[in-house]
Amino acid sequence: MKITKQQLKQVIREELEGILNEEGPPAVVDTRVTTRSAARAPDKRTVMRAQAALGITRDGVYDKLTQKAVMNFQRDIGLDPDGMLNDQTLSALMGK
Secondary structure, eight states: OOOOHHHHHHHHHHHHHHHHTSOOSBOEEOTTSOHHHHHTOOBHHHHHHHHHHHTSOOOOEEOHHHHHHHHHHHHHTTSOOOOOOOHHHHHHHTTO
């Protein structure tokens, strides 16, 4: 069975919407990131939104790159640069 580009785009769009509309499992946390960060890791969708807001690859993995980007952002806006995606940091990232 052959599908058109339009049909393929529709399937991909539906799959992405399904992924983005569900809470999903907890985020994957790189074991090299501190235990403190790993213990409070938000769900994968939240990590992906934060990564998008930070302008880094949206893979949903809370790794060293994500932690460093979060810390830089926190420092830039005057928060304690702890690398945590806490409520205060997430609100600032999402412009709330």
